[in-house]
Amino acid sequence: MRRLTLLLAALVAAGACSQNPPETAPAPAPAPVDSAAIRAREDSIRAAQARAEAERRAREEEERLRREAEAARAQLTADLAAMVHFDYDQSAIRAEDQAILDRKAAILAANTAVRMRISGHADDRGSDEYNLALGNRRAAAVKRYLAGRGITEARMDIVSFGEERPLDAGQNEAAWAQNRRAEFELTAGGADLRAPN
Amino acid sequence: MTRRWLALLLLLPAPLAAQDRPLDEGIRIGISYNPGVRPTLLVLPQAGLDSARAIVARDLDFSDRFEVVSVPAGTAPAGPAVNYRQYRVYGAQYGVDVIRGAAPGAARVRLHDLAQGKVVNEQEAPLPDPTAPGFRMAVHRLSDEVVRWVTGTPGYAASRLAFIGSDGRLWRVDADGAALAAVTAAGERILSPAWAPDGQRVAYTRFRDGAGAVLVHDLASGRRTTVPGTATGLAFAAAWSPDGRTLAFARADEDGGTDLHRADVAAGCCERRLTVGRFADNLSPTFAPDGRRLAFVSTRAGPPQIYAMSADGTDQELLAPFNFGADGPSNGPEWSPDGASVAFHREIDRAPQIFLLDVAARRNRQLTSAGRNEDPTWAPDGRHLAFVSDRSGQRQLWIVDIETGRVRQVRTPGAVRLPAWSRRLAAGTP
Incomplete structure (x- = not known):
């Protein structure tokens, strides 16, 4: 430990030596203090800093707005894609799902270029063939509901997957309830969605 | 001794019937049926055509028209002549065997009345090599003929x-x-x-x-x-x-x-x-x-x-x-x-x-x-x-x-x- 201290002291001494200027020119006389120039310089620095700060704020604001717009668009897309579910062997729109469809209708009304494919699905109880018909009926029930909210039928196609594409392969009530659904897929006009007024 | 050996054979489950199940719990029968009505049918031993014989034995069992008993191969001499006396101990009404046909590449399926000691019916059909694609269906069709001879309607094996x-x-x-x-x-x-x-x-x-x-x-x-x-x-x-x-x-x-x-x-x-x-x-x-x-x-x-x-x-x-x-x-x-x-x-x-x-x-x-x-x-x-x-x-x-x-x-x-x-x-x- 002591040896290390000595070594450090030697190194510091050596460094101090080498930093000595090789020639000793006379130090220039201090310039007369021009306080105005100093203020001007400081002002310009402050101004530049303020400009940079404002630009940064503007950029951040822009970024925030962009993110918000993106999130809003994503929310619109998500609202259009939100699934609705059905009771066992039923194709009637459930009361608690009406708000989901009303929201879709509002977005569709504000975005007339959007076209949508509605697919009906069934759980895997019941006959495989019957479930194809049931899925079709569910998709059509959704389409009829949206048409009733003023959406042109030509903007909506329906297909049925029957029980062919379960979300949850489980054999229990929770899985079956997940699988009895209608899904929504935008087939046109999905970019630059506008929020409804 | 011989009798005891045969009795033992009868007690052994036929190997081809290994997948059989008795009346299943989950099945209801709405009409009366007397299993005793089903005639017993012996699948006779023979030399050669083992795979065809095995398929026929299973087809006839799956037809549900017979009580099928399979006599192990090698317990009787091969050939077109059947020693009927030897099989009477089984008490079976019918015997069936598959032998080589008269035509080359053909097989002959025969239905025997064991009590009367005679061939009731027989049919010869081309039989592809067991490794050829048409072999199994050709055998299934022979099985279905046997069912038709006994019951009047063919079996369903060739499907x-x-x-x-x-x-x-x-x-x-x-x-x-x-x-x-x-x-x-x-x-x-x-x-x-x-x-x-x-x-x-x-x-x-x-x-x-x-x-x-x-x-x-x-x-x-x-x-x-x-x-x-x-x-x-x-x-x-x-x-x-x-x-x-x-x-x-x-x-x-x-x-x-x-x-x-x-x-x-x-x-x-x-x-x-x-x-x-x-x-x-x-x-x-x-x-x-x-x-x-x-x-x-x-x-x-x-x-x-x-x-x-x-x-x-x-x-x-x-x-x-x-x-x-x-x-x-x-x-x-x-x-x-x-x-x-x-x-x-x-x-x-x-x-x-x-x-x-x-x-x-x-x-x-x-x-x-x-x-x-x-x-x-x-x-x-x-x-x-x-x-x-x-x-x-x-x-x-x-x-x-x-x-x-x-x-x-x-x-x-x-x-x-x-x-x-x-x-x-x-x-x-x-």
């Missing part, structure tokens, strides 16, 4: 079951559970197969992204043609008319309904609609064997039930009686080859069970009760039904003899669904 595997492909398997083979390529999702009456084509739905075309697949060439009126949209549940010219099928409409249509497959034209459901679905058609009536599923009364109509769509009526509000949904009808009954499944406590409708009496008979049992399809003998059951834990094919209630499993790797049984397949079917 196949088509079904959908868990991989979505169409598979087929011989009625005895052997020779499993894929029919369609991997990656396609197939639904609702239906054998053409000629056994050389299968119609099915190729399901793709919510759409489904009905295709007719020629099994020999692999060539597929799209049925008129099914190229777009979702068409499914195809059924052949008995003359093989027409396909009836269901089609899901833009308005949400599903209705029955028919198209002329032979001419490749003339698709037309048979039902106008409005607020009801009509699907899963099946032709009566005379081709004049169709049974189908309709939701016109709410839950799906079994209805019938003329083949042109007129004269619609309820076919299988049900108690409104009490009986569960009914689906999957298939008209029997003799026209006397329609098999279907009906949900009891939300589990589907196999039912038989007596068409003349309009009475239903429940056939199964254990597990989920669905999608019945008739064997060509009109006496056996295949259906999908999860009684073994996984959805598998099961075959029931509706006369005795005896069931057996057709073991397949993975879960299966939507089985369809062919009619009798022609000689030379690979």
Whole structure:
């Protein structure tokens, strides 16, 4: 430990030596203090800093707005894609799902270029063939509901997957309830969605 | 000593009957049947043609027309002459053997009356090499002849079951559970197969992204043609008319309904609609064997039930009686080859069970009760039904003899669904 201290002291001494200027020119006389120039310089620095700060704020604001717009668009897309579910062997729109469809209708009304494919699905109880018909009926029930909210039928196609594409392969009530659904897929006009007024 | 040895043999289960099960708990029999009525049939020992003999022994057992006893090979000298005295100890009425035929490459199946000591009937047929593709079907056809000699109607061994595997492909398997083979390529999702009456084509739905075309697949060439009126949209549940010219099928409409249509497959034209459901679905058609009536599923009364109509769509009526509000949904009808009954499944406590409708009496008979049992399809003998059951834990094919209630499993790797049984397949079917 002591040896290390000595070594450090030697190194510091050596460094101090080498930093000595090789020639000793006379130090220039201090310039007369021009306080105005100093203020001007400081002002310009402050101004530049303020400009940079404002630009940064503007950029951040822009970024925030962009993110918000993106999130809003994503929310619109998500609202259009939100699934609705059905009771066992039923194709009637459930009361608690009406708000989901009303929201879709509002977005569709504000975005007339959007076209949508509605697919009906069934759980895997019941006959495989019957479930194809049931899925079709569910998709059509959704389409009829949206048409009733003023959406042109030509903007909506329906297909049925029957029980062919379960979300949850489980054999229990929770899985079956997940699988009895209608899904929504935008087939046109999905970019630059506008929020409804 | 000899007698004791033979008695011991009788006590041993025949090796080919190892998959047999006694009357299953899940099967109800609605008519009386005396098993003693079944004649005992000995599968005689012989030299050579071992694989043919094994197939015949199993086919005759699966026909459920005989008590089959198999005498181990090598206990008797081979040759066309049969020492009848030697087999009387079994008390069997009939003996059957498969020997080489007079023509080269031919086999001869013989039915012996053991008591009278004579050949009752015999038939010779070309028999391909056991490794050749036509071998098993040629043997199955010999088995079916033996059944015909004894009972007057041929057996169902020379037939196949088509079904959908868990991989979505169409598979087929011989009625005895052997020779499993894929029919369609991997990656396609197939639904609702239906054998053409000629056994050389299968119609099915190729399901793709919510759409489904009905295709007719020629099994020999692999060539597929799209049925008129099914190229777009979702068409499914195809059924052949008995003359093989027409396909009836269901089609899901833009308005949400599903209705029955028919198209002329032979001419490749003339698709037309048979039902106008409005607020009801009509699907899963099946032709009566005379081709004049169709049974189908309709939701016109709410839950799906079994209805019938003329083949042109007129004269619609309820076919299988049900108690409104009490009986569960009914689906999957298939008209029997003799026209006397329609098999279907009906949900009891939300589990589907196999039912038989007596068409003349309009009475239903429940056939199964254990597990989920669905999608019945008739064997060509009109006496056996295949259906999908999860009684073994996984959805598998099961075959029931509706006369005795005896069931057996057709073991397949993975879960299966939507089985369809062919009619009798022609000689030379690979």
